[in-house]
Amino acid sequence: MTERARRAQIVSAAIEAIAELGCSKATYRQIAARAGLSSTGLISYHFADRAELLTEVVRDVLGRFGAFVVARLDEHETAAAQLRAFLTAQIDFSAGNRAAMRALRRIQADADITDSPNQAFAELVESDHKGLAELLRQGIRRGEFREFDPDAMAVFVLALRDGVLSRLRDHEPDELDVIRQELTTMIDLATRGNP
Amino acid sequence: MTERARRAQIVSAAIEAIAELGCSKATYRQIAARAGLSSTGLISYHFADRAELLTEVVRDVLGRFGAFVVARLDEHETAAAQLRAFLTAQIDFSAGNRAAMRALRRIQADADITDSPNQAFAELVESDHKGLAELLRQGIRRGEFREFDPDAMAVFVLALRDGVLSRLRDHEPDELDVIRQELTTMIDLATRGNP
Amino acid sequence: MTERARRAQIVSAAIEAIAELGCSKATYRQIAARAGLSSTGLISYHFADRAELLTEVVRDVLGRFGAFVVARLDEHETAAAQLRAFLTAQIDFSAGNRAAMRALRRIQADADITDSPNQAFAELVESDHKGLAELLRQGIRRGEFREFDPDAMAVFVLALRDGVLSRLRDHEPDELDVIRQELTTMIDLATRGNP
Amino acid sequence: MTERARRAQIVSAAIEAIAELGCSKATYRQIAARAGLSSTGLISYHFADRAELLTEVVRDVLGRFGAFVVARLDEHETAAAQLRAFLTAQIDFSAGNRAAMRALRRIQADADITDSPNQAFAELVESDHKGLAELLRQGIRRGEFREFDPDAMAVFVLALRDGVLSRLRDHEPDELDVIRQELTTMIDLATRGNP
DNA sequence: TATGAATGAGGTTTCATTCAT
DNA sequence: CATGAATGAAACCTCATTCAT
Structure with a gap:
């Protein structure tokens, strides 16, 4: 083998x-x-190590996760559409990889801040945040969104994503459709420019 | 002793x-x-056990946490005000009990689903969710909020809370004021009835 | 206990x-x-460690060894007598502590030069050498011994000691008396001043 | 290959x-x-085995060692000259094969008494001893040496060899010349017949 | 109650060796 | 002959827990 x-x-x-x-x-x-x-x-x-194994686990899951989301994002052009795609892609990936996502969160919580798996994770969160903030900034510039602080809004959007994922983790996915619909509405309300 | x-x-x-x-x-x-x-x-x-110790840790932190939040909620009457109080109280408690909150999250992430500490945690999350959903339902009934699915919105509000807490955990608290302000705006936009 | x-x-x-x-x-x-x-x-x-255990073994044996020899040396005054006592004391200790001496040699041979047990050993060898060279130097000054290089002679005397100990380690102690007698003669011949 | x-x-x-x-x-x-x-x-x-490898290492080094010494011995005739040649040859070989000699000592010290590599080693020491004792016996018979116990003296001579080698192992070879000179003197004093 | 030595299970890791390719 | 993955025993060590004092 x-x-x-x-x-x-x-x-x-x-x-x-x-x-x-x-x-x-x-x-x-x-x-x-x-x-x-x-x-x-x-x-x-x-x-070599337990650490190396955990690092590899994180790398593997994050790699698949990132590829999945990027592919979805590329299908859209407007900031608003990309924002929606960003959220739904992650929700969809999570729904299809529950064990992997759960493992990810557990490794992160267990690790020391200095540990290698956690660094990979922290980098991802940071890059997630930056990319999302930039997307929002563009949307504001183009007039798609109202004026808000893009960094704060990025925090909120990521929070919503994580919260929804966490909810889906612990409950049956019956709610998925309702939540998805409401989430879209909410984000729209929170971000859109005055009609 | x-x-x-x-x-x-x-x-x-x-x-x-x-x-x-x-x-x-x-x-x-x-x-x-x-x-x-x-x-x-x-x-x-x-x-008796390591499990008992961890359970006790969870019980202790959750107990103090719950008491703190309830006290804050009692100061307000309208659903909108209580919603704001709910969020700010939790943020404030977390800011003042960082070690306890971090320990809580670590225990939860490490535990087997069947483990006792995790059950305590799951119960709290569920009661949090139910209480919040009820609050939102009241707000809708009274016309303070627009028509939305209270369960989904509860997920979002809790998600925002967790995301903000997580962000504050890993970054300097400089952003706190901006985030708090933007959060209030966002929640208002997302929940308020038609103006 | x-x-x-x-x-x-x-x-x-x-x-x-x-x-x-x-x-x-x-x-x-x-x-x-x-x-x-x-x-x-x-x-x-x-x-704490296997290393600590080995270090302790070395310390224990060397401690008992040193105490035994010093006690014997103190019984004599002239350099020649002390030289004889130095040799016979070590031979006697070794004969009575064969396992300990054998363990000592094995630890020394196994250890890296940088390892802690070996450092203790190297220090002992060096201090043995210095003490012996000083004893010989005194003997020369007092005219008990002929003129020779005290450092070289110290090497030889220690070598004889080690060789005899090694021989006793591997053979039945029948030879002990003959060897002891011949050793004394040899050392006398090698060190004494012209008659 | x-x-x-x-x-x-x-x-x-x-x-x-x-x-x-x-x-x-x-x-x-x-x-x-x-x-x-x-x-x-x-x-x-x-x-076949780790033991076989170690045995082979011992055999290899001892073989080269023996051949080297025998060649040197053959250049001399008198017992006194051969005795000197015996010592200097071994010192020279050791100086030129430090790693091999160190490995030899380590294998010997680590081995179980019953182990095969150690048996090879013990045999060599024994044959060394016997050859040397015979050489000394001849010297005595021929009147080159004084009357002493050849077995005991063999122990001493081998001891001196080992001690000198050990000293050279751990110290800079500056001392080599002094030690070699003093060693010759000492052996002469210890062995020669009455002048 | 408190102490600290003792227990035994179980952790990760390394080793010499085997075996299919 | 050579390779490198696989094996399983055994290494050291740490852990939660027990128990005599």
Whole structure:
């Protein structure tokens, strides 16, 4: 079996284990069991460290996540449409990758601020924020949006995204359509220029 | 030393340790050191379990948090004012209890879904949500708010709260005033009835 | 059981294990078995590190060794007599502490030059050499010995000591008396002034 | 690549690794790295055992060592001259093969008494001793040396050799000339017949 | 109650070795 | 012959917990 495939398999099992058990109980034994490995040594063989494994998990999920969202954004032109796409894309990805998203949040909460996985995460949040603020700034400049502080609004939009994701994480996805509709309305109300 | 005082002391040390080190590194040794205890056995003596200790930490923080917010809410009458008070109270408590809030989030993220501390947390989130939705429903009924889905809006408001708290956690509190102002505006725009 | 006694017991078991099996096979399991401990964790409880345990072994043996030799040296006054006492004391100690001496040599050979146990050892060798050279220098000054280079002779005397000890380590002590007698003669011939 | 050459290459890398790191840290990985091998499996392929590899290392060094000394001895006829040649040859070989000699000592010190590498070593020491004792016995018989116990004197001479080598190992070789000169004098004094 | 030594399970990691390719 | 992934035993160490004092 090729190294790459094995690493992917282990990362995938780690995501499952962390999502299900939490970071501290997602031991090598649990991960190995989920991946069908015969020895925890095989994990150490492919990853130098527990830290490296967690970093890889974060990198993997964030990578897929980012690619998914960027592809959706590219389909739209106006700032308002992109803003909507930004939110719905993330909600859709999350709905389809619940375990991965849950694992992500758990790793982030467990890690020391100085730890490598957390740095990757912090960078993403920051770049998310900057990109979104820029999008909003453009929308204001073009007159699509009313005048507001783009940084503050970026915080709110990201917050709404996270909150919705968190809600979807813990409840059945029945609500999804209502929430999606209301979210769009709310964002529109909060951002649009005077009619 | 009285049992009660000792337990409180240990809980307090546990909050420090968890906030600083994360759940998995907040060992009894670390907690004992922070509490000035000479033996980790003393923690086991006062708490049946690690789970019981964590549950107690959650209960303690949530208790203080809830009392603080309720007191603030009681000062207001209209739904709109209570909504604003709900948000600012939580932001203020968080700003003054950063370690406790961070510990809370870490415990929640680390716990197994079935674990007792996580259940306490889930209950709180649910009651938060229900209380808020009821508040919004009242506001709609009284004509203070426009017609929206109160459950969805509750999700959004809680999301905004969490996002703002998270932002304040990781950045200097300079932004606090701008964000607070913009938040009020946004909530008003999103909720108010037609002018 | 007091900490001190437990540490001594573990050190003693470690000496046995190292002497018998060599450094790399003297695992915590072996040591725990020899000490009658129920868990290897108990060794970790009393010693921070394997390095600390080995350092302690070295310190223990060298301490007893040094005390024994100094006591013997103090019984004599002339340089020639002290030189003889120096040699015979060490031979006697070694004969009575074969396991300890063997463990010492093994630790020294295994350790990196930078390791802490080896530093303790290197210091002892150096101080041995200096003390002996000074003794020889005095003997020359007083006319007890012929003119020779005291540093070189110190090397030889220590070499003879080590060689004899090594020989005694690997062979039955039958030869002890002959060797002791011949050694005295040899040293006399090599050091004494012209008659 | 021929089997023979590969084995030699591995042995050579093992010598380096052991000399530098000590027995317990000279893992297959280290050895493979030093030999430029791409897999530790290759070592297992050419040597049945770690024990066999160590035995081979010992055999290799001792073989070269012995050949070197024998060649030097053959240049001399009198017992006194051969005794001097015996010592200087060993010192010279050691000076030119420091890593190999250090590896040798480390293997010996680490090995279980029953282990194969140690047996090879013990045999050498014994044969060294016997050859030397025989040389001395001859010298006495021929009247070149005074009357002494040849076995004891052999112990001393070997001891002097080892001590000098050890000293040279740990100190700059500046002292070499003084020590060599003094050693000759000392041996002469200790062995020569009455003048 | 408090102490601190003891316990035993379990953590990650490394090792020599095997085996399919 | 060579490779490198896989194996499983065993290493050291830490943890929450227990227990005698």
